Amino acid sequence: MIIRCPYCGPRDVIEFTYQGDATRRRPDPASSDQDAWNSYIYDRTNPGGSHREFWLHGGGCRQHLVITRDMTTHAISSVAFARSIVAGESS
């Protein structure tokens, strides 16, 4: 599998580390809502088809990426820096 890092260009998947589901949102740090934390930490939907995930380009620019990947074909439809995506969504 090849991932096209927006900085480094196409690289082998071995340079990357899967860092989990990118659709979940961390609860307010001060929140004591156990259900919310529980779902953040443990619940994963594992959908067939398109999915958003974090990958760390640890073997390259060391940036986290948000990758949209088809879980059945491994086809990657979009790659972007996690920082800009997360910052964009929380602002």
Add this chain to the structure above:
Amino acid sequence: MAEPRSPLGKAFVAGDHGNHAAGIGVTLRERKNLSIIQITAWADSIPAVLTAIGSATGLVLQNKPGLGRVAGEKSVFGFAPGRYFVVSATPDLETRLRSAISAELGTMVDLTHGRTVIRIGGPRSEWVISKLFAIDFSEHAFPVAYGRATLHHDIHTNIQRIDDETFDLYVFRTFARSFWLTLGHAAEEVGYRVE
């Protein structure tokens, strides 16, 4: 002050090695006494940091992934968003950069002791390093002066292309001897000279 010690130790053996009867395919050497400064710009100050690097070193860069410049012993290249290596044999490099890069622009880390710089040159250098790194070394994919960050198994490496057949490999110091031996092994086929 004492001379810093090379991590290559006894693994560094000057002379010709491998299948050198048919010629020397690559030449390997360790670049010593360099200052290696890593500069990281805040996301909103990359152009300002590039200007500051330019004023401190005379090497002017545009904001484009992997772009770099080489002038003699001096070089600069990017290998991650807003992150650059500035390398020079002049000892006052850090001071000059520190006065140019304020905390508002970004941060600096002196990695001089943390990296070992191996220069590989010669007609077969692309062939030899292609055994170790899964990146495209052809000149149109990796132009002269550009930088890359990649790895050989567990060994992170920053690579800058110096000219069509010369590359500087920046490896983590504690891995340097292991990497040097691997590189020499890979170069035996084409014959190599250690300088």
Add this chain to the structure above:
Amino acid sequence: MTSSRLSKGGRIDRSRSIRFLFDGKAYSGHPGDTLASALLANGITLFGRSFKYHRPRGVFAAGSDEPNALVTVLSGDVREPNVRATELEIFDGLVTRSQNRFPSLEHDFLAVNQLAGPLFSAGFYYKTFMGPAIGPLRGTRFWMFCEKFIRRAAGLGKAGTSPDPERYERMNAFCDILVVGSGPGGLIAAEAAAATGARVIIAEERPLAGGSLLASGEMIDGRNPAVWAREKAEALASLPNVRFLTRTSVWGYYDGNVLTAVEHVSDYKPNRTKGLARQRHWVIRTGRVILATGAFERPMVFPGNDRPGVMLADAMRRYAIEYGVATGSAVTLFTNNDSAYDAARALSIGGVNVVAIVDVRPDISGTCRDIASVAGAELLLGHAVTATHAGKTLSSITVQHFNAETGRVSGAPREIRTDSLGVSGGWSPAIHLASQAGGKPEWDEDLQAFLPPEPNQNWVMTGSAAGYMDTISVMSDAATKGSAKSRLVLPAVEAPMLDSSPAPVFEIEPAIKSQKAFVDFQHDVTADDIRLAYREGFHSVEHLKRYTTLGMATDQGKTSNVPGLAIMADVRGISIPQAGTTRFRPPFTPVSLGALAAERHGDLRPHRLTPMHDWHLANGAKTYEAGLWHRPMIYSSHGETIEQAYTREAKAVRDSVGIVDVSTLGKIDIQGPDAAEFLDRVYTNMFSTLPVGKARYGLMLREDGIAFDDGTTWRLGETQFLMTTTTANAGPVMQHLEYYLDCVWPELRVHLTSVTDVWAGSAVSGPKARAVLEGCVTGTKVDNDTLPFMGIVRGKIADVPVMICRLSFSGELAYEVYCGAGYGVHIWEALLAAGKPFAILPYGLEALGTLRIEKGHVTGAEIDGRTTAHDLHLDWMLSKKKPFIGSAMVHREGLKNENRLSLVGLISLDNQSINGGSHIVTDPRPREPADSFGHVTAACYSPALGKYIALALVKHGTSMIGNRAFATDLLRDKHCAVEIVSHHMFDAEGSRMHG
């Protein structure tokens, strides 16, 4: 015994001879020969014994599809089994041996297996050896009894046991277009692609380019097709944008257009230059793939079809045209399609005597009739071969009337004398790589074959692999596949007009069968095995494959796949596409483990060495691996045991002073205006309150509240910190911090850099530690006021700048001295010199461990991914003033349950050492491990206490203190009476390090 070298022909160099050994006997061949062609030229037709029945087998194909002629290649003590004789190029001194025979190929003791035929039929292993014993000769116990015998009897070559001294290497390649195969399709496609300026790699599995052209009777541009191919290949190879790889088999097709190939760089050479690899493992990333992989001829399934002397018609042609070898003196052909006539034509041009052509079809074209008559071969239309006969090799075949519509055999048998029978059951496009890349192959009624699926990656197929069965249409398709805008002028091809559509006949099944009809030669699967599998309920192709092992041998069913499916479809009364096919998986051809390992053999991992590594070795250090690091375990003196050595070293630290290399600790530079805020979030305790020039011990949790890592973090400036992590967790902690900055708190202005390699660290510990520093540090004082506990100063040692932090892992007065890694040895030696008056000793990890066990400090053995801060008595570090990673989950009821394991100390009561990993039990000799209520995480002899001690995680830990128990190691049968004590076993008040 009548295969022989023809007087002319073949692309072998008859002017030179090569000597090689097969089963201990010397033979000679010529450059250009494979082992198969050279042995055939020497009249050898028996190559091996079959997998289950030990039937004599000859060579069946001429390439990578060979199921029978597998040999073992010997080179000194190294043996490589299961090498296809049809691909093995001979060289002077080559030593080969046939396989699966005992004691010899001619007289095989285990050929009696044939008499026990039904015993070894489909599902034999499952039925006989699985499950409980019902009757005496059944069940798993019976398997254990039979295993040795069966393992000897069944199987292929034996794997070697000696280390392989050969060199293998990996090569990474990038291109715009990869062309797999260099037959007429591959060459034309590559030429068209290269003309666009694209970077092209062509991979050809054989030594020469040309594919089918190498054995074709056609003319191209009025010339020999093989010559045309050679010149075309040379022209392509000379282009700057083309890399032409021969002897390179592309065996895997992975996601993202990544393909893997093995190049046989030098294994066909008797003498190799220094540094040259035997095989090179290519990993090719390409924009587009053109699969010009050709097609495999299929056998017909009929009784006696595995007899030596029976082979594929195309193989027979290739031996004649490519190697100048006649496979027999009176050759017959048996076919259901026209391609056998093309073979007959080439054979007779090459000087081989074709006596008869048996064709299942009642009628054939005029072209075919003409070929048969020119070749002088008798035509037997509407006939089939129903048996074969032999002494040592094939002597005759039985032919009967055959109705292709009904599949019925009738009429009187007629015997035809022949010593070599070529069979053709049609052609199967080599769609293996396309199938690996995904997608379901599609059945083509006309070709009676599976064609490549719709691409779901960027590839196209051309040539016979795409179903084009004549050279003219192959070339015109290939040109457009190479480049849609191709303007290549295609060469003129002179070839007979043949029909590519075979009769849909796969098996000849006479009413009375006296001989087995094989489908999968390599795994000895017969047509009857498939029918048996069906009767026993294994209907889907996936089940059929696993139950009968059809297509699961090293040839991956290249010859057997379609005939097997056809027979299954027939018994089920459905069509072949309804029966479906299995997906091909890598590798296309067997790949040696050496090639996959490439440069990674022996020592699999790089060695990570501290700046002082050479000093350690020169001064008696025995090292061991800690992750990738090599670290001193002890510095041994003569005749000392490990325990004596570390006891001596640890005692020196408690009594006077010691020095240890701590350069391996993970070190992360953390800078930015939000650095302090960031640390408050990732550590359980406060860091924003830490003054500049001071360090603090910190604990990190995972998000779920489990302890993650600990270490000290030093505040070097208002906005700059140096974090240290445990050696093992340096990478994971960095990743953890990066994750939160990138994915959770992108608003924080913080930069992280690993500086582990920048600093060499030497920890000086013991009551005399300060005196040592006073003796060598300049530019700063190191007294208790200037450098209090957890204080940091900068100064110089031996003229080199250092940073000194006073912190203690040993529980003694101690300092960590950091300097630029290049000066590591310099500073280390300066500290040793300054420590000489105090008899300073370097100490290794064993002593380091002993000191920390005495103190009850935790490491990765206790922070094991299951323990919490409470379990480790670190709950005092959980700030209540701020949220931190894990703060929401750490107070969950389950994580505070009294039943959890918590940290305690153990003291051996019987003066015996305690084994690490021992279980804590109440019964000295428990029968069941279930009695365990804890385990030992670390153990040592404590010189400070004069006892064997340990740290352990024990249920109800704290309330167990004062109780007695046993530490029991069932594996090593070691049982030790212990007292459970506080984990603070030495200097619980910590007065020594504050001194």
